[in-house]
Amino acid sequence: PGYPLIPNRAHSHFELGGRMGKTQDSQVEERPKWDNKVQYMLTCIGFAVGIGNVWRFPYLCQIYGGGAFLIPYLIALVFEGLPLLYLELAIGQRLRKSSIGVWTSISPLLGGVGIGSMIVSFLVSMFYNTILAWVLWYLFHSFQEPLPWSYCPLNENLTGFNEECEKSTPVNYFWYRETLNITPNIETSGSLQWWLVVCLASAWSIVYICFIKGIDSVGKAVYVTTTFPYLVLTIFLVRGLTLPGATDGLAYLFTPDWEILKNPQVWLDAATQIFFSLSVAFGGLISFSSYNSERNDCERDAVLVGVINSATSLYASIPIFSILGFKARSAFNSCLERNILTLTNHFEFSDQNVTLENYDQWYNHLNEKFPDQVQNLNLRECDLQTFLDQSASGTGLAFIVFTEAVIEMPGSQVWAVLFFVMLFSLGLSSMFGNLEGVITPIRELHLVPKMIPNELLSGILCLISFGVALIFSLGSGNYWVEVFNGYVGSVPLLIIAFFEIISVIYIRGMKTFSDDIYLMTGRRPNIYWKACWLVISPLMLLVVLVAYVIVQAQKHPTYPTWNPSYELFPQTEVKDYPDWVFAIIVLLSSVPVLSIPLVALVRLICSRVKRSSAAVDLNPYDNSTFQIEVQEQRNPKA
Amino acid sequence: MLERVILLLCVLPVLAAQNCRPNAPEGHKVRLSIKTALGDEAYDWNENELFLFQSTMAYAMRRLKGQQFTVSNIVVCNETPRVSFWFVVTSPQDPSQLVPKGEVEEAVRKSRNRINQAFMLSDSTLEFIGILPTLAAPVEPPTPTWLIVFGVVMGLVVAGIFILLMLSSVQKKRKKNKIADEEEEDEDEGTRVQTPENGSTRVDYYNNSFADDERFTHM
Numbered sequence: 001p002g003y004p005l006i007p008n009r010a011h012s013h014f015e016l017g018g019r020m021g022k023t024q025d026s027q028v029e030e031r032p033k034w035d036n037k038v039q040y041m042l043t044c045i046g047f048a049v050g051i052g053n054v055w056r057f058p059y060l061c062q063i064y065g066g067g068a069f070l071i072p073y074l075i076a077l078v079f080e081g082l083p084l085l086y087l088e089l090a091i092g093q094r095l096r097k098s099s100i101g102v103w104t105s106i107s108p109l110l111g112g113v114g115i116g117s118m119i120v121s122f123l124v125s126m127f128y129n130t131i132l133a134w135v136l137w138y139l140f141h142s143f144q145e146p147l148p149w150s151y152c153p154l155n156e157n158l159t160g161f162n163e164e165c166e167k168s169t170p171v172n173y174f175w176y177r178e179t180l181n182i183t184p185n186i187e188t189s190g191s192l193q194w195w196l197v198v199c200l201a202s203a204w205s206i207v208y209i210c211f212i213k214g215i216d217s218v219g220k221a222v223y224v225t226t227t228f229p230y231l232v233l234t235i236f237l238v239r240g241l242t243l244p245g246a247t248d249g250l251a252y253l254f255t256p257d258w259e260i261l262k263n264p265q266v267w268l269d270a271a272t273q274i275f276f277s278l279s280v281a282f283g284g285l286i287s288f289s290s291y292n293s294e295r296n297d298c299e300r301d302a303v304l305v306g307v308i309n310s311a312t313s314l315y316a317s318i319p320i321f322s323i324l325g326f327k328a329r330s331a332f333n334s335c336l337e338r339n340i341l342t343l344t345n346h347f348e349f350s351d352q353n354v355t356l357e358n359y360d361q362w363y364n365h366l367n368e369k370f371p372d373q374v375q376n377l378n379l380r381e382c383d384l385q386t387f388l389d390q391s392a393s394g395t396g397l398a399f400i401v402f403t404e405a406v407i408e409m410p411g412s413q414v415w416a417v418l419f420f421v422m423l424f425s426l427g428l429s430s431m432f433g434n435l436e437g438v439i440t441p442i443r444e445l446h447l448v449p450k451m452i453p454n455e456l457l458s459g460i461l462c463l464i465s466f467g468v469a470l471i472f473s474l475g476s477g478n479y480w481v482e483v484f485n486g487y488v489g490s491v492p493l494l495i496i497a498f499f500e501i502i503s504v505i506y507i508r509g510m511k512t513f514s515d516d517i518y519l520m521t522g523r524r525p526n527i528y529w530k531a532c533w534l535v536i537s538p539l540m541l542l543v544v545l546v547a548y549v550i551v552q553a554q555k556h557p558t559y560p561t562w563n564p565s566y567e568l569f570p571q572t573e574v575k576d577y578p579d580w581v582f583a584i585i586v587l588l589s590s591v592p593v594l595s596i597p598l599v600a601l602v603r604l605i606c607s608r609v610k611r612s613s614a615a616v617d618l619n620p621y622d623n624s625t626f627q628i629e630v631q632e633q634r635n636p637k638a
Numbered sequence: 639m640l641e642r643v644i645l646l647l648c649v650l651p652v653l654a655a656q657n658c659r660p661n662a663p664e665g666h667k668v669r670l671s672i673k674t675a676l677g678d679e680a681y682d683w684n685e686n687e688l689f690l691f692q693s694t695m696a697y698a699m700r701r702l703k704g705q706q707f708t709v710s711n712i713v714v715c716n717e718t719p720r721v722s723f724w725f726v727v728t729s730p731q732d733p734s735q736l737v738p739k740g741e742v743e744e745a746v747r748k749s750r751n752r753i754n755q756a757f758m759l760s761d762s763t764l765e766f767i768g769i770l771p772t773l774a775a776p777v778e779p780p781t782p783t784w785l786i787v788f789g790v791v792m793g794l795v796v797a798g799i800f801i802l803l804m805l806s807s808v809q810k811k812r813k814k815n816k817i818a819d820e821e822e823e824d825e826d827e828g829t830r831v832q833t834p835e836n837g838s839t840r841v842d843y844y845n846n847s848f849a850d851d852e853r854f855t856h857m
Contacts, residue, residue, distance in 0.1 A: 140784035140791075158772075202788065205795045212802050345669065348718035352673040453810075455803060 031096065032215050034291050039219035041301065043288055044089075046226035046429025048279050048309040051131065051398075054426065058253065058317035059393030060273055064266045065257025070314075072261070072270035077310055080540045081274040083532035084497055085285070086302035091504055092286035093298050094516040098440035099283030102290075103500075106508045108607070112599030113503060114441055116496045116592040117283030120488060121437030123588065124282070126465050127484040128434060129207060130472040131395070132427045133199040135420050137179055138399065140199075142416035149174035150407045168570035171404045176562045179399070183475035184563040186483075187578055190475015197473050204466045207431050211458050214439075215291055218432045225429040232422035233316055236415075240322030243409070249325015252388045253317060268551070271544045276489065278309055281497040284433030287440045297521045299529075320402075327405035328387035335382035339363075342377050394485075395478075398423060435461070482559060483577075487585045491552075492592040494545040498538060499596060505533045557585065657736055658715040658726045664736040666743075667767040669722040675763035683721045687757075688714060694756045695725065698749040702741065705730050743769050 034040040061069045095102045100114030141148050152165035152173065160166070165173035176182045183190040210221040240246055260266055279285065289298060333356060340354045343366065354362045367374050392401045398419075406416045439461060442448060448457060472481055504513055510533070514524050525533075560572035577585065658665060668691075673680045681687065692712040699707040707730050717723040727742050729735040746753065746769050754764055761771035 137784070140787040143787050144783045198788065202792050202795065205792065205799065209795050209799045209802065212799065213806065217802070344720060345722075348720040348722060350673075350719040351671045351721060453806075455806060 032291055033293070034215065035219055037296075039215075039222060040288065040292060041304065042222040042226040043215070043218060043429070043432065044285060044301065044305045045308050046222050047284055047288070047433030048277065048305055049226070049229070049312045049426065050277075050279070050430035051423055051427050052273075052277055053309065053313045054316045054320065054423070055395075055397040056393050057273065057277070057313035058320045059391055059397065060269055061317055062253055062321070062391050064263075064269065065260035066252070066254045067256035068258050068260050069266065069270065072267045073274065073310070076267075076271040076274040076540075077306060079532055079536050080271060080544075081278050081280075081310075082303060082306045083529060083537045084275075084280045084501065085278055085306050086299060086529065087501060087504055087533065088280055088285045089289040089298040089302050089305075090513070090517055090520065092289035093292050093294060093296060093520060096290045096294070098287040098290060098444050099437060100441040101444045102286055103503060106503050108603050109600040110499070110503050110507070110596075111603065112596035113496060113499045114283065115595040115599060116492065116499075117281060118438055118441045119592040119595065120492050120496065121282045121284065121434045122465070123484060123488045123592075125431060125434035125438065126469045127472060127481045127488075128427065129203050129431060129465070130200060130469055130477070130481055132207075132424060132431070133196060133203040133473075134179065134395070134399065135423045135427065136203055137195065137199045138403070139417065139420035139424065142413055142420055145413060147403075147407060147412050147416060148178070149403050150412075164564050167564075169404070171400050171407075172570065174403075175395075175399045180478050181475055182478055182562050184565070184573075185561050185575055186476050186479040186559065186581055188476060192470065193473050193475070193477075196477070197470065200466060200469060200473055204462045204469075207428065207435065208459060208462045210428065211432065211435055211439075211462075212455050214454050214458075215288075215436075218436075222429055222432070225425040225432075228425045229422045230312075230315075232418050233312075233319060235418065236319035236323070237315075239409070239415070240319040240326070243322060243326040245326040245329025246322035247325065248329055248384065248388065249321040249323070250318065252325065253321040264547070265551075268544060268547050271540060272490070272494075272548065274310075275497070275544070276493065277313065278306060279430065279433055281493045281500060282433060283437035283441065284435075287436045288433070294520055299517070299521055299525075320397075323405045323409075324391065324401065325388070327401065327408065328384060328390070330405075330408045331387045332382055332384045335380055335387075339379045339382065342379060343374075346373070346377055479559060479561070483581065483585060484588065486557075487589045488592075491545070491549065491589050494541060494548065495593045495596075498541045498545065501533065501538050501541065505538075510534065557582070657728070658713045658724060660716050660724055662724060662726055664739050664742070665724045665726045666739070666746075666769070667722060667724050669720065669765040669767065670757070670759065671763040671765075672721060672757075672759070675759050688717075688723075690756060692725075694749075694753050695727065695745075698745040698753060699727060699737070699742070701749055702745040747772065 034043075091102055092098075095105045097105060098114070099117045100111060103110040103113045149171045152161035152170045154160070155162050162173070164177060168176075179196075181190065181193050210217055210225075289296075289301075292298075336356055336359055340356070340359060343349070343362065344351065344354055347366070363374075363379075390401070391397075402419065403416070406412050406419065409415050435458070439454075439458060442457070442461075471477065474480075510530065514530075518524050557577050558574050559577060561575050563569065563573045566573040660667075670683070672683065689709065692709045692714065695712045696707040696709055699705070699711070707727075711728045711730055711733070712725055713728060714723050714725045727737040729737055743766075746766055750761070750771065754760055757764055
């Protein structure tokens, strides 16, 4: 019936694995399982597809010559992303443990890899949920008519608009002042912004309610959180393509600039983008696949998740750039209309004689006839390219650029609500993976007594994370989010992934791993997978890691600040990080990674100390274990 | 005496005309953008519309000062195709006297809405150069809208958490009772299964495991 001919060793291990689960029923809770395959796939896809697919990939595509960027991106996907993804899903499904358990099973010295994943997941979940809190804040405000970021508030004596808002734009003012109430630099902490604390509490509560029953509730929540963004993206696609100026944006995005491929920075960014986009090395994917049955085709799953993740990035960039093109064209038209008004007023032409269409002819004609008058008018240079170049990624894209575009669209509230709900769903499904990467290892490390139910553990974790994340609701919160985003979610992950691939392929052994895969999927990994795992992926990871560190280390890290008293305000003032922040940065990047050598050292020392005492070697291939188990089985029933 | 009166009558319009010129000390410039405001329904600017303007300004001055301003007190000059012109206001008692700029501004501010309405224009399309419109404060509802939405969402979430926790604790209690019952059954079964030889026991276990997995592998 299609069952493979399993070699004897694996056969007996498999029996043990199956049976052990049953006999330990009365002693240990059964490992949770997915209700069906769809839930598992949706959860993995939801974890991989996050806010970054919407606000990082289109930006990279744009600055790196549109269509040409797809080449390094796809190469990175095929040679780095998919092998890593397959590796994680396969090892989790085979060893049926969370990240710490898996690495400890391969070798007790490798427990640090799992601990590193856990720490990174914890740190990332804190600042990621803060971003979701900001999304919630904007979502709550999207129900207001008119949208609060479309107008400037009046100043105290009601004679004019607020000065800070006048100098910059209402959208910028709403983001930096009314949402963040940002301080001029990272040293000035400011106070807790109560409205952000409230939004943060709601974000954590929503995450908690979805995670309350572990994967039972998560599995149901992902039916909505993973599929809804696709629906919204389609709606935006249809709406975006019908807006005037959409074609400008799309042409700008996809026009390939082949010269850009010579720049090594492009390849580095493509590799890092694929890597962070797939959410490998967080430990969440290992946990999710460990809840699968062992006879699951994880190769197909991995390829599917990887391809869907990249396809979503591409799909999302189309409506985003149609709308950005629309925004550029609107800004261009406003610029022209301001010039037209100036000309009409000065030369006293009849109203609406000079229009957008004949502006150029009029301008040339007037410039010939009255050059000095035209010069004195100080007309603004209106160039569509400059407006198209005003791109942004990250929070800038979502909260400044996109919100500005939404104001111009008819029916702004609807589009704003849809957009922010989509961002929230995207982030929420990624949060599930982050939390999973923290909670299950805690359970496996036996850090908490077993009698504490899962609901309580999740609740405590959410509460602690909320408490620590209150830093991000201070006046300087945004600066701290950038610090965490730049330094926690980058180098440590690369190092952990490198150790993961080395552990599985070289320490566990390519042969054993091939056997594992044969057991699970019924076929051995082909030459492509083997080549990638053995040589290409570790090499690529190493090169990317080294290049990344070199690029970062070349200059003293700086950050942009919003300082109303800056001379060139509203431009952001770029400042150096002070020394104590730099120390924190180094700490954040190194603590997750330090656990790898530390744990190895501790285990080595412990094992040398314990070598004299007869230790039960928990090697399942060892028959003595089986005998011990059989005796234990018999005892309660005797 | 009669000659002086005739002279005065002839000079007055000239005086008035002299007073009204671009950048006159007590003059104001007005600019209308009718096509921008009304599009297809734009009306043409002609003498009648100008007359309407003069009477509206006279009305505004009357409202402010209570004196009997008439259309002839509003002197208009320098009309352009833009539709812009200058105007000065003369005092009703003494046509050679101009009303000071400040008072004209006050009158315009007071009756701005009525003046706009007369022409179906707004503050931005009917401009009095130098007289800034007072800004309308944005409407603030008593409870900020976002707090209402937040209240609804949080209410649902907290209720949901509460319900789910209650449900799970109830389920756990039921499970504990069930397990207590099942354990008694299991012990009876266990003794029955163990009596055959080891080989067939292993076959039993073997079969069960595979059967379980078959259930979970299919979607």
